[in-house]
Amino acid sequence: MAVDSTAGKAGKKKTGSDSILYIGLDLGTSQSAIATSNGVRINTASVVGWPKDLISFKLHQKPILFGDECQRNRMSLDLFYPLEKGVIYSKSSNAKEPEDAERKSAAPAEFIRHMIYLAEPKEKQQVYLVVGAPAEASVDDKQAIINATEGLVDSVLVVSQPFLVAYGLGMYGFTLVVDIGAGTMDICRMHGTIPGESDQKTSFKAGTFIDDMLYNLLSSKYPRANLTKSMATQFKDKYAFVGDINEQISVELIIDEKPTRCDITNEVKEACESIIPELVSTLRNLITTFDPEFQANLQENMLLAGCVSRMKGMPHLIEHSLANLGKVDVNIVEDPVFAGAIGALKLGEDMPLSEWQQM
Secondary structure, three states, X not given: OOEEEEEOOOOOOOOOHHHEEEEEEEOOOOEEEEEEOOOOEEEEEOOEEEEOOHXXXXXXXXXXXXXXXHHHOHHHEEEEOOEEOOEEOOOOOOOOOHHXXXXXXXXXXXXXXXXXHHOOOOOOOEEEEEEEEOOOOOHHHHHHHHHHOOOOOOEEEEEEHHHHHHHHOOOOOXXXXXXXXXXXXXXXXXXXXXXXXXXEEEEOOOHHHHHHHHHHXXXXXXXXXXXXXXXXXXXXXXXXXXXOOOOOOEEEEEEOOEEEEEEOXXXXXXXXXXXXXXXXXXXXXXXXXXXXXXXXXXXXXXXXEOHHHHOEOHHHHHHHHOHHHOOOOEEEOOOOOOHHHHHHHHHHHHOOHHHHHHO
């Protein structure tokens, strides 16, 4: 089943559109987005920051910072990311200091609280939240998300992220959805009903995997360069491609204290293509294990979502890699940033109040 849920301890639900605020939340490893029934659309970095010391606190004049504000001020903050490899941090995870463990544990609820605040709920307005999760998220993973929303919402659904992308676009029939974010690559086989466990696959070879590989490749090629993982991520975000391109990618690095133009074309290609074998293998498996009469329907309706899906050449490379199966057609969603959040909002609004009450 693609949906897990729980109901809050609030009393009987009210009627009327103004009494309930529906929020669709795409809770990502790197970026998170919300779409709400009152028209709010916001995308921000999935990070929580606490001032490092008294000076930092005096600088920011607040006890905790969120999202893009953390990225801009990361030198003066202790940063914690609510999701690890696409799932909520567990208290059993190791941390260097007790304070770090406490903050790391608090980060998911603090971040979700912040996202709900950005949704601008009215006083006494009930909040119904639908959250996107990795396709193969475990029961414990989903429960961790539910636990992080405790006391913040009146009811919450945790739903497969690629399923939400398809739902938001009205693609309820034969479709293969590939949602590639920072932490996970989630693939879902849609066929006119709620997808089961065998219809969904999750891989951790996604955006962060590419970032790490690119950083290692560049560090090896230019060992004396002043290079950080954040810089490698920026290079990937700007230049990512797969297949062949008729151009050279060069960036300026500081080598031996001097600005130097450096060719990174081959390294970007190798890092970006590192996720392709597993992606193609998973797609092939989901197609060939499906009912033979309908395999062609899946092949001709593949949809890429998530920010990493925007890599140049991705649709063509997938089509070429699966060409021996027959005709393959791959398209990219028009809005990879908000596709999941919009699908989550649509699901929440479509669900009858009677069903929300039964959860």
